Amino acid sequence: MSLAPLPLAVLVVDASGAVISWNKAFEKLAGYGPDEVRGRDLAGFVEFDEPVQLFSPTLAQANLAGRLLCARGCPLPVRLTVAPQSLDTEEPGKYSVIVLPLAGEAAPRNALLQDFPVAELIENLPCVFYVIDQSGHLLLWNRQLEHVLERSSEELPTTNVSMFFDASEHQLVRDNILAAFELGSSSHEAELLGKHGKRTTCLFNCARTSLGNVPCVFGTGLDISARKKTEQGLRVSERAMYSSVNAIIITCCSHGDNLIEYVNPAFEQMTGYELAEIKGRDPRFMRLQGCDLHEHERIRVALRGKTGVHVVLRNIKRSGEIFWNDLRIDPVINIDGQVTHFVAVINDVTQSRQYERRLHHLAHHDALTGLANRTLLQERLKHALHSALHGGAAGALAFVDLDNFKHINDTFGHDAGDAVLREIADRLRAGVRDNDTVARLGGDEFVVLLDEPPDETVVADLLERLRHCVDRPILLRGKELIAGASFGVAMFPRDGDTMDRIMRAADAAMYHAKTLGKNNVQFYSTELSRVVHQHWLLEANLSRAIRNREMVLGYQPKVDLRTGRVVGAEALVRWHSPERGVVGPDKFIPIAEQTGLIVPLGDWVIGEACATLRSLATLGVVDFVISVNLSARQLRQRHFVEHLATTLREHSIAPNALELEVTESQLMDNPAAALEALAQLKALGVRLSIDDFGTGYSSLSYLQKFPVDVIKIDRSFLGDVASEGDAVIARAIIALGHNLKLEVIAEGVETREQLAFLQDHECDQMQGYYFSPALPQDRLSSMVCNDVRMVV
Numbered sequence: 001m002s003l004a005p006l007p008l009a010v011l012v013v014d015a016s017g018a019v020i021s022w023n024k025a026f027e028k029l030a031g032y033g034p035d036e037v038r039g040r041d042l043a044g045f046v047e048f049d050e051p052v053q054l055f056s057p058t059l060a061q062a063n064l065a066g067r068l069l070c071a072r073g074c075p076l077p078v079r080l081t082v083a084p085q086s087l088d089t090e091e092p093g094k095y096s097v098i099v100l101p102l103a104g105e106a107a108p109r110n111a112l113l114q115d116f117p118v119a120e121l122i123e124n125l126p127c128v129f130y131v132i133d134q135s136g137h138l139l140l141w142n143r144q145l146e147h148v149l150e151r152s153s154e155e156l157p158t159t160n161v162s163m164f165f166d167a168s169e170h171q172l173v174r175d176n177i178l179a180a181f182e183l184g185s186s187s188h189e190a191e192l193l194g195k196h197g198k199r200t201t202c203l204f205n206c207a208r209t210s211l212g213n214v215p216c217v218f219g220t221g222l223d224i225s226a227r228k229k230t231e232q233g234l235r236v237s238e239r240a241m242y243s244s245v246n247a248i249i250i251t252c253c254s255h256g257d258n259l260i261e262y263v264n265p266a267f268e269q270m271t272g273y274e275l276a277e278i279k280g281r282d283p284r285f286m287r288l289q290g291c292d293l294h295e296h297e298r299i300r301v302a303l304r305g306k307t308g309v310h311v312v313l314r315n316i317k318r319s320g321e322i323f324w325n326d327l328r329i330d331p332v333i334n335i336d337g338q339v340t341h342f343v344a345v346i347n348d349v350t351q352s353r354q355y356e357r358r359l360h361h362l363a364h365h366d367a368l369t370g371l372a373n374r375t376l377l378q379e380r381l382k383h384a385l386h387s388a389l390h391g392g393a394a395g396a397l398a399f400v401d402l403d404n405f406k407h408i409n410d411t412f413g414h415d416a417g418d419a420v421l422r423e424i425a426d427r428l429r430a431g432v433r434d435n436d437t438v439a440r441l442g443g444d445e446f447v448v449l450l451d452e453p454p455d456e457t458v459v460a461d462l463l464e465r466l467r468h469c470v471d472r473p474i475l476l477r478g479k480e481l482i483a484g485a486s487f488g489v490a491m492f493p494r495d496g497d498t499m500d501r502i503m504r505a506a507d508a509a510m511y512h513a514k515t516l517g518k519n520n521v522q523f524y525s526t527e528l529s530r531v532v533h534q535h536w537l538l539e540a541n542l543s544r545a546i547r548n549r550e551m552v553l554g555y556q557p558k559v560d561l562r563t564g565r566v567v568g569a570e571a572l573v574r575w576h577s578p579e580r581g582v583v584g585p586d587k588f589i590p591i592a593e594q595t596g597l598i599v600p601l602g603d604w605v606i607g608e609a610c611a612t613l614r615s616l617a618t619l620g621v622v623d624f625v626i627s628v629n630l631s632a633r634q635l636r637q638r639h640f641v642e643h644l645a646t647t648l649r650e651h652s653i654a655p656n657a658l659e660l661e662v663t664e665s666q667l668m669d670n671p672a673a674a675l676e677a678l679a680q681l682k683a684l685g686v687r688l689s690i691d692d693f694g695t696g697y698s699s700l701s702y703l704q705k706f707p708v709d710v711i712k713i714d715r716s717f718l719g720d721v722a723s724e725g726d727a728v729i730a731r732a733i734i735a736l737g738h739n740l741k742l743e744v745i746a747e748g749v750e751t752r753e754q755l756a757f758l759q760d761h762e763c764d765q766m767q768g769y770y771f772s773p774a775l776p777q778d779r780l781s782s783m784v785c786n787d788v789r790m791v792v
């Protein structure tokens with residue numbers, strides 16, 4: 001081991017105490033030259049306070065006090081540490097003696113420093129070291145600098161140090177070196193550039209000195225690249241946080257609470273609160289009391305568990321305005337793994353929330369009336385049914401169908417219809433409690449869902465009251481309209497334990513209310529279910545029957561009352577059902593009307609009647625008229641006239657061989673629309689007849705305008721022609737028809753007296769069991785071909 005660089009005074013002695021080696025520091029401390037040390041004993045230099053047996057093989061370490069006998073003459077109090085050089089196995093029995101002056105007696109610091117191995121130290125410094133002359137060139141440097149600059153030691157002294165930096169920093173570097181020369185010291189940060197692109201940011205600290213009278217600056221450059229990078233990163237995050245459009249709150253939770261430490265400008269702008277006034281407060285001061293409790297609980301749990309959470313809730317701004325927050329809270333963990341802070345990012349989602357709500361409202365409400373729509377009704381019914389099935393409380397569902405809506409709509413137009421629907425909606429809504437639901441399913445179909453009514457009597461009373469409300473006149477453009485409504489009610493779970501069953505039961509009850517003459521309230525019952533079931537069965541079978549051609553036409557002859565000749569026939573449809581036998585039209589025509597099946601059925605009847613006319617024509621029968629009954633629904637079909645023209649053309653039938661019978665009530669339902677439809681049919685050339693005349697309330701002015709050819713006296717007026725009442729009406733109808741230049745036909749003629757009456761009053765034609773019921777086509781053909789006549 002070399003003792004030379006050690007700053008402490010050290011001697012190495014053998015077991016006899018003879019000095020084997022020593023260092024410069026010892027010479028310095030004792031004031032002897034090497035020749036004066038060599039060959040002497042330790043005892044020649046040191047006086048121990050107590051006599052000691054020093055060097056035994058068992059000695060581990062000894063601390064002793066004594067005096068160093070210095071060359072200067074005065075003994076120096078010292079402490080000696082003696083230890084065997086046990087590691088040096090080559091030279092056993094050697095001991096190190098470190099001589100330390102006691103406090104106050106230390107050699108001057110400079111003296112120690114002079115012995116310090118400065119060159120080695122500089123070389124191994126963990127930073128850049130340099131000495132620069134006034135021209136800006138390096139005089140001295142350490143390995144670290146070569147390494148950072150990626151240059152060899154030959155290149156360094158020839159380059160001005162400013163060249164080791166980016167051009168943008170040259171001035172800064174020069175200024176700082178100059179400052180050190182002028183002011184004694186300076187410090188700055190700059191980035192050293194390696195020859196091959198390496199960049200090292202250093203903190204330079206330099207000071208003025210001189211080497212052999214040459215003024216220079218020396219200093220160190222500490223690599224702060226990593227710190228710079230972190231600082232830079234922090235600055236970016238801080239900036240990002242500052243300029244984020246999302247509001248950010250940082251809270252501190254180190255002391256078990258959660259208090260605001262920082263909010264960014266976006267937060268201040270969003271809430272109106274400034275950092276200064278809310279710093280140190282718990283962010284909960286902004287919450288809307290009593291709302292979003294579930295969300296607040298989730299936040300509480302997350303904060304306690306030091307985890308993240310995402311919620312959407314309402315808070316209050318400084319202005320008192322409530323706003324919707326999309327709030328994401330995340331913990332911030334320090335290097336020790338402790339959660340010290342939480343960062344909350346808030347997005348104001350008030351607008352999108354309102355938009356969502358609006359969409360939700362639109363998706364769940366009827367645009368015209370604002371009532372619940374089918375979707376919302378189903379949701380509420382599902383919920384009510386669930387409570388009924390599991391909680392035991394019953395519910396009631398009522399279907400409400402307006403009785404006169406179609407008439408109002410057709411007569412007064414759609415605007416009036418809409419106004420009526422809105423008014424009815426208001427009345428229904430006003431008549432129930434807040435937790436009940438009133439819905440509109442479309443058209444004039446309303447539904448009332450009663451939430452947990454006490455019993456059926458209460459339901460009946462309430463719906464009866466609602467019915468009265470709906471039945472009150474509605475004032476529209478100075479006219480009083482009455483909508484009237486039929487109510488069908490199902491109690492659940494008694495009448496159904498699924499939504500579908502409940503709806504069907506209420507629908508069935510409403511259908512029943514309609515058949516009972518409308519404007520009444522009917523509850524569902526099992527008996528009703530049977531009737532309705534029959535109805536539905538019929539409905540299902542009817543559509544199949546039309547497809548399977550189970551329909552048959554009968555033809556009731558029409559007789560000229562002057563000649564007794566058969567001049568025409570009325571086509572009457574029958575259903576030859578494989579299960580039920582022959583079913584009369586009274587049973588199925590109303591169902592066909594309700595379901596719309598009347599349209600394909602009516603088309604079939606017209607086609608069939610045309611085929612019969614064609615077959616009669618081929619038998620040479622001309623001037624023969626077949627009439628068919630036309631339903632109002634057919635008449636309303638948009639392309640009915642074109643369709644009819646096509647059918648006539650296809651069968652090569654002259655239009656005036658076909659007569660269309662429309663009932664008086666159908667025409668008067670919407671006279672204006674009827675007038676237009678009849679005019680188009682007339683233009684086509686077909687004959688038109690008003691059926692059941694006298695049963696409706698035709699206004700004479702309309703009657704004059706309708707382009708009809710025939711009026712048909714309803715058979716109820718021929719009941720007892722002997723009675724003055726019936727006879728008067730029948731006579732008046734015949735006279736009226738003739739005055740309007742129309743033919744008059746009597747239907748349902750059964751007796752000789754009726755016939756005589758009609759002949760006496762010059763009625764033109766008759767049909768009825770007196771002469772013939774409806775006949776199959778072949779029998780009609782043979783009757784007409786054989787000119788079978790009624791005896792007149």
Ligand SMILES: Nc1nc2c(ncn2[C@@H]2O[C@@H]3COP(=O)(O)O[C@H]4[C@@H](O)[C@H](n5cnc6c(=O)[nH]c(N)nc65)O[C@@H]4COP(=O)(O)O[C@H]3[C@H]2O)c(=O)[nH]1
Pocket residue numbers: 556571572573584585586589602605628629630631691747748749750767768769770773774
């Ligand atoms: N008591 C009595 N009745 C007689 C007499 N003579 C004929 N009748 C019956 O009176 C009804 C006359 O037809 P409607 O008034 O047009 O009344 C028809 C008509 O409104 C409707 N209908 C029949 N076929 C069709 C059709 O193809 N289309 C449409 N839309 N309705 C039809 O069904 C109703 C009933 O038809 P039907 O049962 O065939 O009953 C027929 C006929 O069989 C009689 O002397 N005494």
